[in-house]
Amino acid sequence: MNKNKAKTGILLVNLGTPDSTATADVRKYLREFLMDGRVIDIPLIPRWMLVNLIIAPFRAPKSAAEYRKLWTDRGSPLLFHTVDLKEKLIPLLDSSQYQVEMAMRYQSPSIADGLKALNKANVREIIVLPLFPQYASATNGSVIDKVMELAREWQIIPNIRFISNFVDHPLFLEAWAELGREMMAQGDYDRFLFSYHGLPERQIRKGSVAGYCQLGNCCANYTKKNQFCYRAQCFYTTRLISEKLNLPEEKVVTCFQSRLGKDPWIKPYTEDLVKEMAAEGVKKVLVFSPAFVADCLETTVEVGEEYKEQFMELGGEQWDLVPSLNSRDTWVACVKDLVSKENK
Known part of the structure; x- marks a missing residue:
């Protein structure tokens, strides 16, 4: 050299x-x-x-x-x-x-x-x-x-x-899977919630290629046309981490938090799913926040404390937050x- x-x-x-x-x-x-x-x-x-x-x-x-x-x-x-x-x-x-x-x-x-x-x-x-x-x-x-x-x-x-x-780097996924395994070793969960930071729907549409993004089931597939669609990337991240952890598909949900203002943001909203899960009788939830690589206000406080408090008040019994990657x-x-x- x-x-x-x-x-x-x-x-x-x-x-x-x-x-x-x-x-x-x-x-x-x-x-x-x-x-x-x-x-x-x-x-x-x-x-x-x-x-x-x-x-x-x-x-x-x-x-x-x-x-x-x-x-x-x-x-x-x-x-x-x-x-x-x-x-x-x-x-x-x-x-x-x-x-x-x-x-x-x-x-x-x-x-x-x-x-x-x-x-x-x-x-x-x-x-x-x-x-x-x-x-x-x-x-x-x-x-x-x-x-x-x-x-x-x-x-x-x-x-x-x-x-x-x-989103699909093997070591990024493995780091989340390691954290998930550590949490899952402590007990069983009824639901696995993947909560990502939200965005206004208009921002997704602005970046859409030839009108491909419809903010619906199009995000279920990650393709060349939506490779930079934030919502599609989030659903893709959920699928890849879930596969590494062998999570049952019916127990996995993806949602979006931190809305600001009255304009529509990408859905489903985390706060709505907290209520829906409680109404369905879900008692134990493990939450991932894979949009954040370090603990912050949106993970530790918003997801780890505020949503937990809401869930417990509605009859939930356990709400655990997987810590961020930090310097793992x-x-x-x-x-x-x-x-x-x-x-x-």
Whole structure:
């Protein structure tokens, strides 16, 4: 190997988190997050009014209280688990070939800081891995958009590659299967719920190829036409993990959480299925959240606490959340394989 050859830069990017649980920091985070035109995809002026006059002022105090439930001595789990992922990845890669940085799409450490470190190191190319298994314009697309926006200001732009999704990577699936097996070894469950973050239906339609997406049974098959349909990718992820765990098809359900606003979001809604399962007499539920690779507000608090409370109040007896991948060894190996393959 040529020792003088410039390194390949790796940039791992997760969603982001407030700097603290103070209401002011949460409000700052919400404003940056929700002002992204790929997150709330409406024209700038009405988006600004919605975010700055309604959502951020009124939602920030409530969200701050939710973040306090999540925070640990190390701070935000989403942040420190991403740091741990980076630190465990570095020794698995040849330091003479790779430089690894991590960033948050919103707040700190920023994508700008991560790219600056790689640019300063004069890397020959950059591989960007948005840490979202299923592609969506509001997540992966936003990361890609931001990287390109920042890099276009450079005098010299190295080759930049993006890993757009990894829903069917064998190690990603195995990491979830390992976690599932550990939970299932503790007892039996009546239902296996796979809850993913939701999106407005209009965003699915915007990305539809030749009108293929109908937000219905078309998502039951994962094809070239819907390979970037977020809803189809979620159903596909459920099927692949279920197959590895040999879960009975009739006991597996896929749903979507975290609705915002009055517009229709992709269905079925998690909150509706919680009620339906309780009405059917389901008592024990194991929940997976495979859209998230690190514990966060949407997993630990929303799924792990709020939906659990609703289910128990309706007569349920057990609601267990499978933890996120965080910095699990198999997941770290998956990330190594993803970036190594890109460099071949």
